Amino acid sequence: MTREGLIHLRRVLPVLMIAALAGGAAEKSTSPDIEHWRKAFARPDHTPEPADNPANPEKVKLGAALFEDTRLSGTGNVSCSSCHQADLSFSDGVDRHTGLDGTALDRRTPPLWNMAWGLSWFWDGRAGSIEAQAAGPIENKREMAGNLEHAIKTLGSDPLMQESFAAAFPEDPAVTRANLTKAIAAFERTLVSPETRFDQWVKGDDKALDADELSGFSLFVGKAGCVGCHQGWRFTDEAFHDIGLPSEDKGRGPILGVSAADHAFKTPSLRERVWTAPYMHDGSLATFEDVVDHYAEGIVKRPTLSADLPHTIELSEKERAQLVAFLNTLSGDDPPRPASLPPKTMTWGAPAQAVSTTTVSQKDRRFSPGAILLKVGEALRILNDDTRTHNVRVDSANTSFNSDGQNPGDTVTLGFDQPGHYDIICGIHPEMRLSVDVASAR
Template sequence: MRAILPIPVLIAWAMVVCGGAYAVTTCSGAATATADASQQDLAALKARFRRPESVPHPKANPLTPEKVALGKALFFDPRLSRSGSVSCATCHNPSLGWSDGLTRAVGFGMVPLPRRTPPVLNLAWGTAFQWDGRADSLEAQARMPITAPDEMNMSMDLVVERLKAVPGYAPLFRNAFGSEEPIGARHVTAALATFQRTLVSGEAPFDRWALGDESAIGADAKRGFALFTGKAGCAACHSTWRFTDDSFHDIGLKAGNDLGRGKFAPPSVTAMRYAFKTPSLRDLRMEGPYMHDGQLGSLEAVLDHYIKGGEKRPSLSFEMKPFEMSERERRDLVAFLETLKAEPAAITLPQLP
């Protein structure tokens, strides 16, 4: 991390004296102008992280209640897996923040996988999916775990065959897509993607503060926000209302054989080696694990990693530079991160056909 997006404090204004070249009538007037300017800047910075008013859905796969209902049933249906015992919700459990709480995911046959299960919240605004970004849409992503041999280990043809054998699915697909023969692979992925786009974080204390409620978060969290957007440089990558830039960075973690985004880049593009997608910090689980492979087990370990600047190698992000942080600053930063947590939305499990 490096210092980026700092809150300008306009020190020159603070040093205005009566009779100086920039004096504003009186000393008290200068102080007022300084405060007003700082407040305006803070308001502009808050606006960068303000949650949007609506959820985007692509024209090629518009939102309908019927499609959401179908997608929800499919998301929780273990018949989409070869074993008949694993659903999307097995790993993306709503009671565990739409993840599984494990250091690394467990796949078909209880085989440990090399990466952690990412939450599926707020994906409607995403531009690249999976830790390495190999899916360019939620529709494309929905197919991947189903057909991956080490995950649900199915073919889409077999998925369609199984669903057609369940009488109760025919009306659900017909209501969602309106055709006489609607049960096809593209309908399955379209419904799953539509349902996932409805999974959106609720309003967090930070959101209320961003809209002007000064009592929504404490003074420690406000100092933490200044650190997040300033000295600590977190906002260099954890930007926008979701606190992610949807991009890929090598942050200097202990490297193994997983090249991340670098697997799909030409060998000459060294910046993508060991680069993984910036995770959102919304509804961050305070107990870990963290990073794409769960190698950091606590927030303290995460802070230590960034403060030290990561392992040095050619692909290391230029944002990764060592810096100092006091114990109070560490506490303030954690206090800010806690304000990004919303009350979990109640979800009713679907009655499967």
């Protein structure tokens, strides 16, 4: 082939690829490129676990309870879930969480999906196992300021905890530091991000992604060079790279004592990231758009820049939007709530000692029964026994309530101190209506 021919081919290849990927419904997707990428991004069929900490349901349940237990903190009011909030994909929505000393922590709270497949933990990879990681925040003065020995004593004197530890560790039924971190780690391994539309496409459904999303994917694995680091179904190579953020944080370098690794951080997964803004180790980029702009034009040039970072990435406005459209396909429609977490219970206005409680179902996007008669002092319990996230809202002349996201398994318990008529709807599926008539107590 002539040199001109080669140059021409190089120029048209990305175009051909986009054409192949976006190739209309009529064409069958037999392009070798597509098959290659579908294999490269296929999900594994089981979650790995270490031989010395096999999961069992009691252990996972204990781990989930410890994840929310504020007794692990020195101040008695901080738990893992204070920063790793389930509704925000186990992050916290701020650039850097305010530590117990009142100043911002050094780095952003990372989401906790798919930890089981990790090779190292923390932004700089300083923890070598999830078990080892768990002790870190408990004893960190600015995070939980706890003392593990003290926490072990407190938990060890709680009969409920003694029981739970015994059930979780039948071979070694004791409240110990090792068992505590094992239980938390076993729970963390259950946090597996569910399939999204992208996975449907990977499995062969050509129509799961629209043309812009496919073009975005083409850019991701093509000229934008993202796949150089964001590889595989979790979209991370588990390696450390300096991607040219202005931050002064040296990251991996000091951990290794190797200055060539200064400013390098672990490539984050891109799963369920729609809920976890702001982005990067310092939370310095507010949106996916800002992230793409950074790669296109914001990279700070310095000797430690990763060799896997393309030297120039020229992206038009349209291409940037397509990349963002693709990134969005790696998250679900709602923040996923793992089945291993206890359901949420929300209460509003209901008396602690209700005379009686009526339960309403939300199966198949319908309140059932659809009309309820209550008396003041009685409680109404709305149970999400559906497969979708709902939202419970009461809007009337003298009262208004909004439950926020109500995930499958969650309950909202309501009480009314004024007789009258109330309409309850789901803000997400407004066709769901529940009519409540409240009579006075007698």
